[in-house]
Amino acid sequence: MTMAEIFDVETTLEKLTLPQKIKMLAGAGLFQTHAIPEVGVPSVRLSDGPNGVRGTRFFNGVPSNCFPSATGLGASFDVDILRQVGEALGDECRAKSTHILLAPTVNTQRSPLGGRNFEAFSEDPHLNGTLAAAYINGLQSKGVAATLKHFVANDQEYKRFSISSEVSERALREIYLKPFQIAVKKANPWIIMAAYNRVNGIHVSEDPWLLDEILRKEWGFKGMIMSDWTGVYSTAESIKAGVDLEMPGPTVMRGKAVERALAGEKLFPSDIDERVRKILQLVERAKASGIPFDGPEETFDTPELRVLLRQAASDAIVLLKNEKALLPLSSPLSKVAVIGPNAKQAFTSGGGSARLLEAYSVSPFEGIAAAARAVGAEVTYSVGATSYKYLPLLNGYMDYAGGKGALVEFWNAEPTEGWLNSLKSGPDPAWSTPTKGSECFLMDGIDNEKVNTSCWIRYSAKYTPDESGDYEFSMYLTGIGNLFVNGELVVNLSHDPPPGQAFFGLATADLHAVVKGLKAGEAVDLEVRMTNAPFLASASLPGPTRGLFRIGGTRVVNVEEAIESAVKLAKEADVAIVVVGLNHEWESGGFDRPDMSLPGHADKLVSAVLKANPKTIVVNQSGSPVEMPWINEAHTVLQAFYGGSELGSGLADVLFGKVNPSGKLALTFPKRLEDNPSYPSYGSQGEVPGKVLYNEGIYVGYRGYDKKSVTPLFPFGFGLSYTTFSYSSLKTSPISPDGNFTVSFSVANAGNVDGREVAQVYIANPGASLPCAVRELKGFAKVALKAGESKKVSVELDREALGYFDERKKTWVAEKGTFNVLVGASSRDIKLTGEARLDNTFTWTAL
The missing domain is CATH 3.20.20.300 (Glycoside hydrolase, family 3, N-terminal domain)
Incomplete structure (x- = not known):
């Protein structure tokens, strides 16, 4: 950094005028802070x-x-x-x-x-x-x-x-x-x-x-x-x-309101300085990073990154059952049936602010098909049952005159009278842009110099189905509009559209229509005409948002016929792999799940395939626990979570033995929702007007199941491997006066496959003056072991492993006495037990 680039926080703070300081207290937009170029901010x-x-x-x-x-x-x-x-x-x-x-x-x-x-x-x-x-x-x-x-x-x-x-x-x-x-x-x-x-x-x-x-x-x-x-x-x-920075901008609660609060001496200039100083310290770090300001946005891609994405995807998989040693799959293998609603779509993440446009993605079907072909096996596919909340997006099946995807055009006024309700042409648009998908969140990415916030929008593409049959299309939007297929009006949301749940309840209902007789490989014209003006008149949102629209579509599937088709494929295959679960439409910011069930007819599909083929693997993909009513019939089960861009490759690596699974559940999977410690004091059902009572206290997750001796479906910390591990030689060092001690033990790979084991150290305080958890995780180590290899593991613990918070004294307390040291493969699979003694009680409050 040159002398000219040196940024001094206190000097800059002194140079800022009070109006400039007030301006900095809120963002400049959705994802930017305010610049004050006069003083180099x-x-x-x-x-x-x-x-x-x-x-x-x-x-x-x-x-x-x-x-x-x-x-x-x-x-x-x-x-x-x-x-x-x-x-x-x-x-x-x-x-x-x-x-x-x-x-x-x-x-x-x-x-x-x-x-x-x-x-x-x-x-x-x-x-x-x-x-x-x-x-x-x-x-x-x-x-x-x-x-x-x-x-x-x-x-x-x-x-x-x-x-x-x-x-x-x-x-x-x-x-x-x-x-x-x-x-x-x-x-x-x-x-x-x-x-x-x-x-x-x-x-x-x-x-x-x-x-x-x-x-x-x-x-x-x-x-x-x-x-x-x-x-x-x-x-x-x-x-x-x-709170130093209000986000996003433009400000709602600061700006002129701060000036009024200063005038009334609810605030003083020193209060503003405290907040701005923290923002300037962040600016100082940003300057020191060398990352350009208002620089370009580019995708980052290297071979090493793709290796890491794939490793992370496989490490995120937990083997829940492998009772017949069906996994890992090996030759001879001639036919693999891949079945299920989560198989062909790559559900890389949950929804809301976490969702993004992936640079690429590998679906479970793609990953399994590639691995199966490598061993000479044929792969067949059937959806079996649908589980979508909204009809699937049309991404990947659309093109327009300029290439793949669709064309979105914008006008600042109604192009012609009655334009929404017909396919009348009109003047050239004020601006247009291609897009890849059929879900358009028009928060940004539009030329604001050419397009008004209130506008008229046309979305057009040719949609090519990959299967023949009747197709169901759907649409919701913010404002009013219509969906046309091959020139026919199929979804009418232009006259008093019913309200829906999407976009925090600001969008219309998601209306559906069936178009009969589409042919595989034969494109149909698809067009949306809409205006966001009614939405903007009734909604108050930050920034120049133009709302959104979403179009979905899929071949009409008869549930019984679809499951019969899946069963037929399963019977014909050496192995059936059923991929079910949730997706970003069921797990997202803005709403909670209504229950723990898999959506649609997924459970019925799993049960049917399990009966059809004794060599069936069930893969569940979800970000949190689901009920598994078929679990006793299933002998081979994987929990895949949302695996990111390489989720299909990571899954295939585990299924075909390229990777020995080492994941352990970081969440308890209950048998039923009622077993969860927070039940029923959660969400709308647990609301005391304006409040939700955390009645379970410290007994959250596995602590609650242990306290009540409730057996979960799968306990916290649980996960199997293609090998077996043994534990021995537990030793605990004396606890120092300030609470430091070491737990050591040996872990051996007793099988014939290299693997990794997550050894977990739990501490129990049976003699505590206050009620405490049966056991609490206080340390862990992930140990890589070759077949037949043994390693000594040491886990360093400190006072945090011994203490509880005493509300009466407003302090953390580590009481003298004997603590139980438990080392295990999960919270319910304790392999070794020992003790450690603290000679004198001590307390602390600071970090």
């Missing part, structure tokens, strides 16, 4: 994560690499790969001139129904925080700011802007704050995002106890605090509490 760029770097655009954005969603990465129990993922995301941020990645997420999965469960690593605070710290360290090593979110107790989507999470201080400290605390201690994230919700009646963005007393003073956090998007509800209160 540039605009800093942000991008959504956590499993990729979307960049600044929703519509026609620069394609991105997609890593497995966090529950998949959590299943790896692998600190090293999390650091590598962070580094790779840092490289892509640099390629996209991005200074801040809005990730990682460490909110606790209270319930399987949480809409954003897939975004965080685990139900366990130690695992959640430890993996987040590795991710942050990798990301920030590239000069990119991590944004640890959403602070705190933002564990459901129902009424997420207003709900109050009513939680005891002990549970808050031990469960919900703990992953944030670990990440701050081990990784020093440069930014923390305040959550939407209230905690015990106070919005987090206005809570000085959480933001100032705990986060800044007690933990010593030195970084910037930003709001979640539209998550600021006050002016003076949020500034006083410690």
